[in-house]
Amino acid sequence: MLIALAAIRLRDLFAVVMLFGVYSFMTASLFMDLDAVDVAFTEAAVGAGVTTMLMLSTLRLTSRWEKPSKHSPLVPLIVVGITGAALVYGTLDAPLLGDPDAPVHQHVAPRYIEQGPVEVGVPNMVTAVLASYRGYDTFGETVVIFTAGLAVLLLLGIQEGPQTKAGRTAIGDQIVLRVVVKALIPLILLYGLYVQFHGDYGAGGGFQAGVIFATGFILYDLVFGEGNARLVVPPRWLCRLSALGVLIYGGVGVVSLLGGRAFLDYSVLSGDPVHGQHLGVLLIEVGVGITVFSVILAIFYALSGRKRTS
Amino acid sequence: MSNLPGLYNDFVAIFLMMAGFYVVISQGNLVKKLVGLSLFQTSVFIFFISMGKVAGGHAPILTEGVTVYSNPLPHVLILTAIVVGVATTALGLALVVRIHEAYGSVEEEEIQARDDAGEGAREAGGAARRGTDS
Numbered sequence: 001m002l003i004a005l006a007a008i009r010l011r012d013l014f015a016v017v018m019l020f021g022v023y024s025f026m027t028a029s030l031f032m033d034l035d036a037v038d039v040a041f042t043e044a045a046v047g048a049g050v051t052t053m054l055m056l057s058t059l060r061l062t063s064r065w066e067k068p069s070k071h072s073p074l075v076p077l078i079v080v081g082i083t084g085a086a087l088v089y090g091t092l093d094a095p096l097l098g099d100p101d102a103p104v105h106q107h108v109a110p111r112y113i114e115q116g117p118v119e120v121g122v123p124n125m126v127t128a129v130l131a132s133y134r135g136y137d138t139f140g141e142t143v144v145i146f147t148a149g150l151a152v153l154l155l156l157g158i159q160e161g162p163q164t165k166a167g168r169t170a171i172g173d174q175i176v177l178r179v180v181v182k183a184l185i186p187l188i189l190l191y192g193l194y195v196q197f198h199g200d201y202g203a204g205g206g207f208q209a210g211v212i213f214a215t216g217f218i219l220y221d222l223v224f225g226e227g228n229a230r231l232v233v234p235p236r237w238l239c240r241l242s243a244l245g246v247l248i249y250g251g252v253g254v255v256s257l258l259g260g261r262a263f264l265d266y267s268v269l270s271g272d273p274v275h276g277q278h279l280g281v282l283l284i285e286v287g288v289g290i291t292v293f294s295v296i297l298a299i300f301y302a303l304s305g306r307k308r309t310s
Numbered sequence: 311m312s313n314l315p316g317l318y319n320d321f322v323a324i325f326l327m328m329a330g331f332y333v334v335i336s337q338g339n340l341v342k343k344l345v346g347l348s349l350f351q352t353s354v355f356i357f358f359i360s361m362g363k364v365a366g367g368h369a370p371i372l373t374e375g376v377t378v379y380s381n382p383l384p385h386v387l388i389l390t391a392i393v394v395g396v397a398t399t400a401l402g403l404a405l406v407v408r409i410h411e412a413y414g415s416v417e418e419e420e421i422q423a424r425d426d427a428g429e430g431a432r433e434a435g436g437a438a439r440r441g442t443d444s
Contacts, residue, residue: 013341020345027352035380036359037369042392043355051348051396058341058403062410076336084328091320113370113379123372125382126389134386141390148397152404201371207393292393299400306407 013059021052038126041195041204045211050296053218057303122281127205131281135264138284139249142291146246149295153239156302181223188216196289197282206285210292218300235301238294245291249284256280319360326353338418340406344399351395358384 024047031040112129122128130138196209217233253264266280267273326349333346362384370382406416413421 013339016342016345020348023349024352027356030356031359034359034363035369036362036385036388037371039355039359039385039388039392042389046392046396047348047352051399054396054400054403055341055345058407061407062341062416073336076332079335080328080332083331084324087324087327088321091324112382125370125372125379126385129382130386130389137387138390141394144394145397148394148401151401155401155404155408205389207389211393211396295397299397299404303400303403303407 013063013065014056017052017055017059020055021048024048024051038124038205038208041208042211045208045215049215050211050218050300054299054303057300061303061306122278123201124205127281127285130205131284132266132277135253135284138288139253139264142246142249142288145295146242146291149242149298152299152302156306177223181219185216185220188219189213192216196285206288207292209285210289210294211296213289213293214296214300217297221300221304230301230305233297235298238298238301241294242291242298245287245289245294248287248290252280252283252287320357323353323357323360326350326356329353340409340416340418341403344402344406347402348395348399351391355388355392358388 024043027047028040028044031037031043112125112133122132192209192213195204195212196206198204220232221230252266256265256267257263261267264280264284266283267276330346330348330350330353333349334343337343337346362381364378364380368379370379370385409421410416413424415421415424
C-alpha cells in the first residue's frame with residue numbers, strides 16, 4: 001500500500017513504473033499467502049516482468065517527466081472519499097476472510113473441488129476449471145488477447161529487421177550482463193516449457209508459460225542488441241503464430257462438435273472420457289500458450305521497434 | 311467492531327481501488343493514468359483472491375491427506391484477467407504512443423489546448439476565406 005502511495009506522489013515516471021513493478025511483486029507474494037499459487041505465478045511474470053517492460057518502452061517513446069497538474073486535487077479527493085466510504089459501508093456485513101460458509105464457497109465450487117480431479121483427470125483444479133468446466137470463458141479470453149495484439153499492431157505496426165546497428169544494445173555493453181543472461185535464457189525457456197506441459201499436475205499452464213517464454217526472448221533482445229531477437233523469431237511468424245493458437249483452441253472445439261458432443265467437450269478425443277478430457281486440456285493449453293507468447297512478443301516488438309519522434 | 315480484522319482484506323482492496331481511482335481522475339499524464347488503472351485492476355484481483363481463501367485451506371492442487379482446499383473458481387477468473395489485463399494495458403500504451411506522435415505530448419491539458427487551438431485556427435481560416443469570397 002505504501003508503495004502504491006509513493007507511486008502516486010512521484011513525478012518521475014521512470015520511478016513510478018519501477019515502483020509499480022515492485023508493487024506487483026508484493027501482490028504476487030500476497031496471492032501466494034492466500035493459496036492462489038497459479039495466480040501468484042501469473043502476477044509475478046506479468047505484473048512485475050512484462051507490464052514494467054512495456055511501460056518502460058512507452059516512456060522511451062514519450063517523455064520521462066510528468067508536468068505538474070493545474071487542477072486542485074480537492075474535488076477528486078472528495079469524490080474518491082465518498083465512493084470509498086460507500087464501499088466500506090457496503091462491506092460491513094460481508095463474509096469474513098477465510099470463512100468456509102461464505103456464499104462464494106457454496107455454489108459450484110464444491111463440485112469443482114470434489115469432482116474436478118475425477119472427471120477431468122487433472123490434479124490441478126485451477127487448470128481443470130480453466131480448461132474444461134470454463135472452457136468457453138478461456139476461449140473468449142484468448143480471443144480478447146489476440147484482438148488486443150491485433151489492435152496494437154494496427155496502431156503501431158512492426159518494422160522488419162533490426163532497427164539499430166548490430167552490437168548496439170539498450171543496456172550497453174556489459175560483460176557481466178552478457179554472461180549471466182547467456183546462462184539464464186536457456187533455463188528460462190526450459191522452465192517455460194516445463195510450466196506449459198506440467199500445468200495439469202502443478203501450478204502453471206498456457207497463460208504463464210506463454211508469458212515466461214516471451215520474457216526469455218525479450219531479455220535476449222534487451223541484452224544482445226535491439227532487433228536481434230527478430231532474427232530468431234521474425235515478426236511475420238508471430239502474427240501467424242498468434243492466429244494458430246486461437247485456431248488450435250477453436251479446432252479442438254469443432255472436433256468435439258463433430259464427435260457429436262457439445263462445443264469444447266473433450267470426452268470424444270479418446271475412447272476413455274477422462275483420458276479424452278486430459279488430452280483436450282493439454283491441447284488447448286498449447287493453443288493458449290502459443291497465442292499469449294506471440295501476442296506479448298509482438299507487442300514488445302511493436303513498442304521497442306518504433307522510432308522516437310520529436 | 312469485533313469483525314474488523316476479518317474484513318481487513320476488503321479494506322485493503324477498497325483503499326487500493328480508491329488510490330487507483332484518484333490517479334485516474336486527478337492526474338493529467340496519460341501514462342500515469344494507465345498506472346492508476348492497473349492499480350484499480352489489481353485491487354479487484356486482491357478482492358477476488360481473498361474471497362476464495364478458506365481458513366486452513368491449501369492450494370487447490372490435489373494432494374494426499376489434504377481435505378480443505380481454497381476455492382479454485384476465483385483463481386481461474388483472476389488468472390485469465392491478469393493476462394487479459396496486460397494485453398489491454400499494452401493497447402492503452404500503444405494509443406499513448408500514437409497520441410504522443412500526433413500531439414507531441416501526453417499531458418491531457420496540453421492535448422486539449424492543442425485541439426482547441428486547431429479548431430480555432432480552422433474557424434478563423436474559414437472566416438477569412440468567406441471574407442475573400444464576398
